[in-house]
Amino acid sequence: MTQQSAGDRVIETRGLTKRYRGGQLAVDRLDLAVPRGSVFGFLGPNGSGKTTTIRMLLGLIEPSAGGARLLGEPMPRAARRVLPRVGALIEGPALYGFLSGRDNLVRFDAADPAADPRTRARRVDQALDRVGLAAAARKKARAYSLGMKQRLGLAAALLQPRDLLVLDEPTNGLDPQGMREIRTLVRELAGDGTTVFLSSHLLDEIEQVCTHAAVMARGRLITQGTVAALSADTRGRLTVGTPDAADALRVLKEHGITDLVVTEERVTGDLPAPPAGPPDLADVNAALVRAGVRVRSFGTERASLEDVFVQLTGEGFDVAG
């Protein structure tokens, strides 16, 4: 129960709400807290309000109610002071096709009031180098592949050392090799002390790089916390490998294990929910053996984030909210 000061939170929203003119409630009383130094995964199916939230955080959309603080300052009021310290990739890259990759970066850098024009050329080259685009820097952006455009968008976010990176679906359009490079880059940046706010619908991706995560569905925040805590709170599934399935089934039922499924020589089931408390698995195993059940294997499978998501929303991940 440690109480954090606001300064430790890079992003903080209070009752953040957006109702579009049509009456559609895109984001509903969102209370988000992103700790400094975290790699924060922002999860949710398409249409769950992630992008609207990100746009409100960055001052592109005015909230209908509530407010957001970025790096401790209110948005969008402090945009001039805050945004130069924030790099962003929002809903995919957007480029000037008739300009070279390099000139695209020069243009975005020129739009930053805090950027020093004297170091521009060097910073642009460094950013291009960092995303592996140095060789294609002079090519017109319209000739870039989707993956290259994505990299150029990332390079724009890396023109300055940032305190916060907001990356909306950063691996879209990338091949597996490119995805791995982005993950490495994100870990590297996090290692330098940059907080990374990463939105994605790829649970796998979040699980691999993020320390924290939040889940949205239908405009509401369903949960947030560390990835470890999120997975731990979901009951894992107990799996027993045995030729004596019928006996095992009876013993497991006595120990309060539910949703038992027998497949060939395997019995799986859900451990009881927290109020009753899951039984000590050592006791369960001993009981099985005492009942004459020959146990070949015994263990729980840790829940993946996908299990967490399905449990929380009661629906498949790719169903739009």
Added chain:
Amino acid sequence: MSRAEVSGSAQHTGTREGAGAGAGGAGAGGVDARRTARPLWSLGLLRNEVGTTFRRWRTVVLLAVLAAVPVLIGIAVKIETGGEGGGAGGGSGGAAFVSQITNNGLFLVFTSLAVTLPVFLPLAVGVVAGDSVAGEAHTGTLRYLLVAPAGRTRLLLVKYATTLTFCLVATLVVAASALVTGALLFPVGEVTLLSGTTVPFGEGLLRALAIAAVVTLSLIGVAAIGLFVSTLTNSGIAAMATTVGLLIMVQILDTIPQLHAIQPYLFTHHWLSFADVLRDPVYWDRLQQNLGLQALYAAVFGSAAWARFTARDITV
């Protein structure tokens, strides 16, 4: 119920871990906290915007078309007079000048500006102004400029200043092309003004420059309208078409005699008053009316564009 519990307990864990991570990241966190806005950065953005605008193919093509108009007029006049020997009247606006071209190539500058001002120039300005914000919104680059953060008011001012730069460049392209064509095809020398006075060629050139300035200023109204329309939509094409459509509509209204009561307030109404620069002494009345009206349009539509753009949700 169980959902709330899961959420609550996860949040507590998150808070604890967050505190630990925060301590680790605090040292690096303040790296560029001292980076502040530079006083002259708006000029850098303006320079970049102007450069970007003139590197578009579309801009180059528009300027090429504008440069071709005086050449075509010059050749047409040359052929026409080669057959008949006398100067024939052209369109209503340029009529006063066309007959003079064969005597003095400098009059091709006045003729060309008189011909391009009602249609070609405002059309080109409408395209550039209409696309200025809407085009960026359409390609999505607008959101990246705004989170850079360019600032909405500054970005709008930079866009308007760039459009005005285009007005000036477009006018100068017409004038320069006309001057070169006129000098090549016709004799040049002392200029006989509309009031009958004759002035040396040097002063004639200065008056041509003054006319180019007046023509440029005549376009700031339509540029402001284009900018406003551009803030209303996310489609560059729609904004261009709307601006050009408005221009044509106003031009038509200006020719309907029953509407003479509103005509003095149409931004196209005093456009051809620039001919008054060629009188001795210069007639200022209509010139002032024109420039005052343009300033009014720029103020009204500029404010409307600002009100709209600064309050707008950027959803693309």
